[in-house]
Amino acid sequence: MQTYIVHYGELGLKGQNRPQFEKRLxxxxxxxxxxxxxxxxxxYRGYMAVGVADEAPPERVEQRLTxxxxxxxxxxxxxxxxxxxxITEAALHLARRAITPETSFKVQARRADKRFPVTSMDLNRELGARIVDEIGAPVRLHDPAVTLHVQIYPEKAYLFTRRIPGPGGLPVGTAGRVTMLLSGGIDSPVAAHLMLKRGCAVDFVHFHMLRNETEIRASKVIALARAVLSPHRLPAVVYMLPSQPFQMALLEYDSRVELVVFRRFIMRVAERIAQRRKSLxxxxxxxxxxxxxxxLENLCVTSRAVETPILRPLISFDKQEIVEVAQRIGTYELSIQPYQDPCSLHAHHPATRAKLAVVEELEAKIGVESLIEETLAQTEEIWINFARSNP
Structure with missing residues (x-):
């Protein structure tokens, strides 16, 4: 089998609950x-060893682990x-593959197991000398072209020349479940990605203007959710809810607070789903x-519609920062495809400082509670899974 040594960062700071984080990872x-x-x-203590079948393409393994x-x-x-x-034979084997007579290198040994009789410095000298004798490559202790790492643990010694950065964060599933209000735009997929990075399992809720189940299942919103989840290949559910009941109720009203009322409405519906799913x-x-x-004024009014905490991981980001993350995680091109979100239909000149009393007056007129029940009754629940044969 191919062997990969895996190191974690933040997990190492955990106390008595560290084993549960390690098991989830x-x-x-x-x-x-x-x-x-x-x-x-x-x-093992402080690291993990991953064995993968020899026939697995290394580039696919590395893509998944990153x-x-x-x-x-x-x-x-x-x-x-x-x-x-x-250890010496393994070092020479790696050196023959990665180092030429013109390639500068250094050996960097670390003894996690101090019972090993050769010190790290002596091992650096011994292995470096053997590589120079066999290949004739120059040693450069600062900024070499190749660093041969030797890590010695009680179980085994591991040698490698390529150290590949991981994404950091916490293992998905260690921080509880959250319910993500997913739009068809750039921002919310990035917010979902950041919550996954902090260890949250994520359910998705989306309000749509689509006509039937076929359109719903073919929606780019489903593709966006899949793109966010793809690196982790963990199952998740997308709740697709129609915005039509709310829009029909608003037809006879023309108010600058319509958008805030709609935002409060979708928060209430999402809270009901979150309670069912035990989202925190x-x-x-x-x-x-x-x-x-x-x-800030409208966010405060919106937040008062529900008791469930509302997390906003992008609250202080510049738009360009959000775009850059979207491009890096592969959701940007999907996000900019044409799609009509319900939020785009409300009030051409929306209030930027909506008053709670005005908002609640409009909510009473349209009968928000009955609209919530009507909307929930038309929920489409779509599960995203990753089959064994999927790339």
């Missing part, structure tokens, strides 16, 4: 890799017994001051 790596063949994850939250870095490695001769918070892609509904 191990589980998430198995899920991310399971369609590539046999996978074996071993948990998306698993909780990983600080990982490396394709040679795992050998904790013996100087075996609602999440939005709100960004302070970006549009009329996201002024």
């Amino acid at each position: 191990a589980h998430n790596m198995r899920v991310a890799l399971r369609d590539l063949g046999q996978v074996k994850v071993q948990l 998306g698993v939250f909780g990983i600080a870095y990982f490396a394709p490695a040679l795992a050998v017994p904790q013996e100087l001769e075996a 918070a609602l999440v939005t892609g709100d960004n302070l001051g970006q549009v009329a509904s996201q002024t």
